[in-house]
Amino acid sequence: MHNLQLSYFDIHGGRGEPIRLALAIGGVPFEDHRVKPADWPAYKPSTPFGAMPVLTVDGRAVSQSNSILRFVGKLSDLYPSDPLQALLCDEIMDAAEDANGLLAPTHVIKDPVELKAAREALAAGKLAAYVASLAGHLDPESGWFADGRMTVADLKVFTFTRYLRSGRIDHLPVDLVERVAPALIGHHDRVRQHPGVTKWYADHGVSY
Amino acid sequence: MHNLQLSYFDIHGGRGEPIRLALAIGGVPFEDHRVKPADWPAYKPSTPFGAMPVLTVDGRAVSQSNSILRFVGKLSDLYPSDPLQALLCDEIMDAAEDANGLLAPTHVIKDPVELKAAREALAAGKLAAYVASLAGHLDPESGWFADGRMTVADLKVFTFTRYLRSGRIDHLPVDLVERVAPALIGHHDRVRQHPGVTKWYADHGVSY
Numbered sequence: 334m335h336n337l338q339l340s341y342f343d344i345h346g347g348r349g350e351p352i353r354l355a356l357a358i359g360g361v362p363f364e365d366h367r368v369k370p371a372d373w374p375a376y377k378p379s380t381p382f383g384a385m386p387v388l389t390v391d392g393r394a395v396s397q398s399n400s401i402l403r404f405v406g407k408l409s410d411l412y413p414s415d416p417l418q419a420l421l422c423d424e425i426m427d428a429a430e431d432a433n434g435l436l437a438p439t440h441v442i443k444d445p446v447e448l449k450a451a452r453e454a455l456a457a458g459k460l461a462a463y464v465a466s467l468a469g470h471l472d473p474e475s476g477w478f479a480d481g482r483m484t485v486a487d488l489k490v491f492t493f494t495r496y497l498r499s500g501r502i503d504h505l506p507v508d509l510v511e512r513v514a515p516a517l518i519g520h521h522d523r524v525r526q527h528p529g530v531t532k533w534y535a536d537h538g539v540s541y
Numbered sequence: 542m543h544n545l546q547l548s549y550f551d552i553h554g555g556r557g558e559p560i561r562l563a564l565a566i567g568g569v570p571f572e573d574h575r576v577k578p579a580d581w582p583a584y585k586p587s588t589p590f591g592a593m594p595v596l597t598v599d600g601r602a603v604s605q606s607n608s609i610l611r612f613v614g615k616l617s618d619l620y621p622s623d624p625l626q627a628l629l630c631d632e633i634m635d636a637a638e639d640a641n642g643l644l645a646p647t648h649v650i651k652d653p654v655e656l657k658a659a660r661e662a663l664a665a666g667k668l669a670a671y672v673a674s675l676a677g678h679l680d681p682e683s684g685w686f687a688d689g690r691m692t693v694a695d696l697k698v699f700t701f702t703r704y705l706r707s708g709r710i711d712h713l714p715v716d717l718v719e720r721v722a723p724a725l726i727g728h729h730d731r732v733r734q735h736p737g738v739t740k741w742y743a744d745h746g747v748s749y
Contacts, residue, residue: 381678
């Protein structure tokens with residue numbers, strides 16, 4: 334049993350959230366270190382590549398959200414042992430990261446007109462296509478992305494679906510997922526209703 | 542034994558190259574499908590997320606370069622079986638992808654003055670810091686990134702080091718790696734001298 338500390342922002346989402354969910358579902362004890370925005374600048378230089386999440390494993394700090402998610406997925410029995418199923422799981426984790434990355438350039442746009450145009454272009458173009466492709470990768474038989482069961486890939490996409498539907502991304506239609514990838518709504522609900530996920534959010538006062 | 546086809550551009554580098562090297566080193570037979578630039582627009586819509594490399598495994602097309610590299614690393618005995626060592630290997634693969642991604646926004650800059658400024662800023666700032674951090678992750682004892690031996694993480698960084706030193710990135714000093722991360726030069730040479738890598742490049746007429 335490793336001594337684990339997860340450092341991430343104090344939000345119910347983002348790149349740290351699927352890692353927390355996997356550890357909670359697997360019953361793996363960890364310190365849920367939540368970094369306040371005011372403390373981040375001082376903490377940042379000590380991280381491996383200047384970013385969070387960071388997982389400290391027996392005192393060694395390791396970064397990269399999907400790398401960490403895969404590792405905790407193994408600890409939590411949420412990662413396929415079959416190499417081909419692991420490949421399908423990995424593909425979705427990386428694709429979800431890419432889809433999220435499409436929004437990154439828009440976060441630094443300061444001009445409101447330009448921001449609106451950029452977000453609407455994504456919602457009508459690349460992001461919509463990416464989200465639809467993600468939905469197309471769901472196994473119609475099991476309703477999950479890989480291994481015929483819920484894996485860390487499902488937790489990753491679940492968090493992303495929630496973000497897209499949250500209304501927190503200005504000018505991005507909150508019904509984008511409903512329109513272009515309705516299968517992800519049912520997928521979201523299946524993950525949300527998993528007993529481990531339900532318990533985690535109940536314990537943290539999250540009702541949505 | 543899977544039937545494998547790797548589709549990627551016909552270049553000795555990029556995201557497809559470490560995958561080819563891993564398969565070659567492991568002696569894993571695969572069809573090395575090289576897509577000509579003129580053929581890419583017609584092929585693109587049939588790929589899982591509109592990008593290459595694509596690995597077709599027994600007829601099923603799978604995307605995402607690091608996901609594919611991890612899978613072929615398992616087939617080639619170039620991926621750690623220990624979960625913690627696998628995490629360290631994954632972290633470097635993802636970090637190398639991030640470092641490469643820093644250059645992405647500059648590839649679409651058309652104004653030569655703006656391009657020069659953007660590339661020089663990266664070389665003096667974020668990219669330099671990232672490359673130095675990568676070098677800092679080399680295990681000083683073994684000279685490799687994880688598992689005390691050459692893994693797919695080394696092949697990934699090797700390809701990136703070659704790209705940075707190639708002179709093909711306008712306004713990026715070709716001696717950037719030498720200056721900020723000299724340990725990556727020795728690392729490059731260790732990978733380049735691996736018998737499997739030497740044979741691959743000899744077979745393909747690559748002398749550098």
